[in-house]
Amino acid sequence: MSEGNRQIESVAVIGGGVAGLAAAQALSDSGYKVRLIERRPYVGGRASSYEHPGIGEIIDNCQHLLFGCCTNLIDLYRRIGALDKLHWFDAITMIEPGGRRTVLSPSALPAPWHASPGFLKAHAFSLADKIAIARGLNTFITGIPEDTKENFYHWLIRHKQTQAAIKRFWEPVLFAALNEELDKTSVHYAAKVCRELFLRSPEAGRMAIPSVPLSDLYGHALQSLKMRGADINLRASVTRIAQDDQTQQWAIETEAERFISDAVIFAVPFEAMARLLPTLPAAPGKDALTAHVSQFSHAPIAAIHLWFDREITDLEHASMLDTTIQWLFNKSKLQPQRHGQKGHYIEVVISVLRSVIPMQRQELIDLAVRELALFFPTVREAKLLKGAVTKEVRATFSVPPGIDKIRPTAQSPWPNIFLAGDWTATGWPATMEGAARSGFLAAEALSNAAGRPEKFLQPDLPPSGLMRLFT
Numbered sequence: 001m002s003e004g005n006r007q008i009e010s011v012a013v014i015g016g017g018v019a020g021l022a023a024a025q026a027l028s029d030s031g032y033k034v035r036l037i038e039r040r041p042y043v044g045g046r047a048s049s050y051e052h053p054g055i056g057e058i059i060d061n062c063q064h065l066l067f068g069c070c071t072n073l074i075d076l077y078r079r080i081g082a083l084d085k086l087h088w089f090d091a092i093t094m095i096e097p098g099g100r101r102t103v104l105s106p107s108a109l110p111a112p113w114h115a116s117p118g119f120l121k122a123h124a125f126s127l128a129d130k131i132a133i134a135r136g137l138n139t140f141i142t143g144i145p146e147d148t149k150e151n152f153y154h155w156l157i158r159h160k161q162t163q164a165a166i167k168r169f170w171e172p173v174l175f176a177a178l179n180e181e182l183d184k185t186s187v188h189y190a191a192k193v194c195r196e197l198f199l200r201s202p203e204a205g206r207m208a209i210p211s212v213p214l215s216d217l218y219g220h221a222l223q224s225l226k227m228r229g230a231d232i233n234l235r236a237s238v239t240r241i242a243q244d245d246q247t248q249q250w251a252i253e254t255e256a257e258r259f260i261s262d263a264v265i266f267a268v269p270f271e272a273m274a275r276l277l278p279t280l281p282a283a284p285g286k287d288a289l290t291a292h293v294s295q296f297s298h299a300p301i302a303a304i305h306l307w308f309d310r311e312i313t314d315l316e317h318a319s320m321l322d323t324t325i326q327w328l329f330n331k332s333k334l335q336p337q338r339h340g341q342k343g344h345y346i347e348v349v350i351s352v353l354r355s356v357i358p359m360q361r362q363e364l365i366d367l368a369v370r371e372l373a374l375f376f377p378t379v380r381e382a383k384l385l386k387g388a389v390t391k392e393v394r395a396t397f398s399v400p401p402g403i404d405k406i407r408p409t410a411q412s413p414w415p416n417i418f419l420a421g422d423w424t425a426t427g428w429p430a431t432m433e434g435a436a437r438s439g440f441l442a443a444e445a446l447s448n449a450a451g452r453p454e455k456f457l458q459p460d461l462p463p464s465g466l467m468r469l470f471t
């Protein structure tokens with residue numbers, strides 16, 4: 001691995017998702033000449049919105065959530081001036097068929113027990129479930145287990161979790177956070193999610209939902225980058241990277257042009273990286289990287305977007321128990337720009353379940369309406385004005401046991417080429433926070449190679465209460 005030529009001024013960032021935007025923003029803020037190259041006509045990558053042709057509405061590819069523990073994503077929003085586009089919640093509502101609600105919110109007790117009173121009062125769990133969940137969560141207070149070959153479902157059985165605790169607590173939480181079946185999930189990552197959301201501090205577990213469509217949110221990054229003199233190439237797909245024989249700089253080729261840059265940051269998903277790797281020159285470590293990239297796998301997410309002629313619930317969001325639909329987001333309430341518009345817009349999300357992906361659009365809309373009626377009787381009288389379905393087959397990379405062995409660091413086998421993307425070695429699962437971290441880590445690696453080391457990665461939130469004893 002080379003140290004680089006220590007004369008880096010220009011940087012090509014390939015990929016305008018959260019990872020690429022974080023890298024581009026950090027380096028632009030530090031005075032590098034950045035060119036961002038994105039295949040699509042908009043930025044945001046897997047966290048974006050667009051006008052759906054069938055219904056004439058701007059919709060997110062899927063609702064995206066973040067939490068207080070997402071310190072790097074929040075720092076990216078600060079850098080791009082989008083912090084005020086987040087709607088923060090102190091409570092999460094779980095709802096059962098029939099409409100009974102459980103509201104989980106932090107109490108005044110010190111961490112790690114701040115969430116305990118909410119759990120104790122929860123209608124959704126029996127006493128046996130509560131004891132099992134508390135016993136399970138408590139094992140993560142002192143730290144997160146190392147990644148072993150054990151999967152999280154096996155761990156839950158070994159820790160004597162009830163079936164209801166698995167169905168109503170562990171699955172909803174981890175499906176949303178890790179988007180994978182529990183028997184394909186690493187104990188290490190499951191523990192990390194639980195520790196951040198329920199144990200570290202009340203602040204770390206606070207949930208936020210963007211109050212604007214995702215492309216508006218990440219559109220702030222485009223404005224901010226342009227203000228700093230960055231070049232932005234949208235609708236430009238990189239097809240090949242080669243080293244310029246004379247200058248030893250990198251030549252980046254898109255379908256339309258070819259340009260030269262001192263350094264390159266790849267911020268593309270692993271499957272796009274797999275397509276670009278063969279175009280790069282031979283180097284020690286290339287074969288190992290290629291082999292590792294080929295071992296990643298995906299999991300899907302589907303979202304169903306429904307416009308009713310009336311309000312079907314006062315809730316802004318809810319985790320829906322015991323049904324195929326898992327989360328509800330009341331977009332008419334969450335996005336102020338929709339206030340007063342015709343129809344009440346509800347988005348429901350189904351994570352992980354591969355069986356829903358082959359279902360037809362109308363079949364999924366019917367399923368969502370049928371299941372919503374189990375929670376909200378108004379749905380039976382309401383008229384559905386229109387509906388749309390978004391399916392992301394390659395939504396997230398899976399985190400099976402042993403995944404960390406194949407996640408590459410920001411250093412690539414080539415001089416002045418760096419890797420970013422949620423799938424790289426950040427210690428985080430496939431999330432916007434993981435992507436933001438990867439972008440900052442790649443920017444740090446580049447600044448080291450340039451001989452001007454800088455720190456962009458934000459520290460984790462400090463633990464509070466008694467959790468300070470277990471850092």
Ligand SMILES: Cc1cc2nc3c(=O)[nH]c(=O)nc-3n(C[C@H](O)[C@H](O)[C@H](O)COP(=O)(O)OP(=O)(O)OC[C@H]3O[C@@H](n4cnc5c(N)ncnc54)[C@H](O)[C@@H]3O)c2cc1C
Pocket residue numbers: 014015016017018019020037038039040043044045046047061062063064065066236237238239267268269272301302392394395396420421422423430431432433434435
């Ligand atoms: C349906 C869904 C729901 C999700 N929900 C959440 C959530 O609630 N919370 C959360 O934190 N995370 C969520 N995620 C995960 C999150 O969106 C991703 O982890 C994150 O956005 C990944 O960012 P990235 O920059 O690493 O990759 P991407 O977003 O995939 O960005 C890579 C970019 O590279 C571009 N590209 C690819 N190849 C080329 C090329 N050859 N030339 C130029 N450009 C190229 C792509 O067009 C893309 O814009 C969800 C994801 C999906 C799909």
